[in-house]
Amino acid sequence: MEPLSTPWGVGFMAWALEADLSPLEAFLEQGPSLVVLSFGDVTRAAAVAHEAGVLTGMQVGNAADLERAMADDIDIIIARGAEGGGHGRNEAGTLPLLQLATSQHQKPVIAAGGIGTARGVAAVLSAGAEAAWIGTRFLSATEASGHENMKSAVRNAGLDGTIYTRAFDIAQQLPWAPEFGGRALRNEFSDKHEDLSGWEPTEALRKQMIHARAEALTDIAPVYAGEAVQFVDAEQPAAEVMRELGGFRQILADAARRFA
Ligand SMILES: Cc1cc2nc3c(=O)[nH]c(=O)nc-3n(C[C@H](O)[C@H](O)[C@H](O)COP(=O)(O)O)c2cc1C
Structure with a gap:
């Protein structure tokens, strides 16, 4: 496989890696920038990723997850609320969880769950997130492999x-x-x-x-x-979705003027 020219990462289900680390090892050979470990015991997998010099992240869904993610083996916290698509906890909403995570100010926090517009991106950046982590909004992208x-x-x-x-x-x-x-x-x-x-x-x-x-x-x-x-109401190239989401800059600039 040709190495990618842009930074990339992969999200693993930690419970599956508890039984078999070989998928993680195979990905690490391809030179990712980030490995995200979620939904299970992340300890062994995080150690393997760090040994390979790769940053680790963890999707957290409640206060106990957040506390676990504060250990040294996790570099980036993804505060993932119950609004999100796919598997996860059905406990905290994205904004309350994000505010809890960012108020601790010890590690970079990325927000996930229910973010689908430039306004949503602006909201989580305002709440202290470094970035928005988005899945659902891309499900009908031209590049998405779904039927x-x-x-x-x-x-x-x-x-x-x-x-x-x-x-x-x-x-x-x-x-x-x-x-x-x-x-x-x-x-x-x-x-x-x-x-x-x-x-x-x-x-x-x-x-x-x-x-x-x-x-x-x-x-x-x-x-x-x-x-x-x-x-999500149209099939669009991912780059077009990214352009729409990039409207957060204008929204934040307008808010800064209105509330200055
Ligand atoms: C179809 C689908 C598949 C997903 N598969 C994975 C996965 O394999 N590993 C993972 O860590 N997260 C997975 N996720 C969860 C995302 O990483 C993320 O938490 C979620 O998409 C964020 O919320 P949003 O869907 O509202 O944007 C998946 C999400 C969706 C919608």
Whole structure:
């Protein structure tokens, strides 16, 4: 693989690395600038990344995570609120968590979860974040690898279009810890299994879910996306999304004038 000419990083699920560090080792050979370790015990993986001279980050979702991330083996804190897309905790919202993290002023903090516009970027920078960490807003980017069914479902979803659920993981028998569910688009399957009590998924269901994912059947398969999905309404090159988000500079300049 050709080395990339711009800085890049990769986010790992720490629980998966607890059993097998080889994916991390393979990425470290490619020369990343940053490795983000989240959702599990990060200790061994962080040591391996530091031995390779690579910066480490950790997505934190509550006060206990934040305290863990203050240890020397984590360089950058990503304060990731429950509004975010994909897996994580469903505890604190992005702004309260970010304010807690930035008020400690010991490490650089990046904000994640629910940021989808230039106004959102301006808000988190005002609250002390060094940067915004954004996933959902790019889900319908031209460069995003998702199936067209997934992209169009994302473009059609509004503010109340997502749900935080473990139903998709349970159906697939994935070993995510119970405290890390995922925020995805609401669909027929998540509505049916909103209440998980007494539900015993079968092998047939696991196979059905694997099939649904392979065929991008969005009524059944998970389409992971956060509350910022309301701001995704077109397929656009990522550079165009970045240009829109770059409007935060003007917003901050206007605010400085209004509130000076
Ligand atoms: C489809 C999707 C896949 C994701 N996959 C990963 C992943 O593999 N590793 C990771 O650390 N975070 C992953 N995330 C979470 C993001 O790193 C980040 O926390 C989140 O996208 C921020 O919130 P936002 O979606 O509201 O922008 C994923 C998010 C989405 C939407």
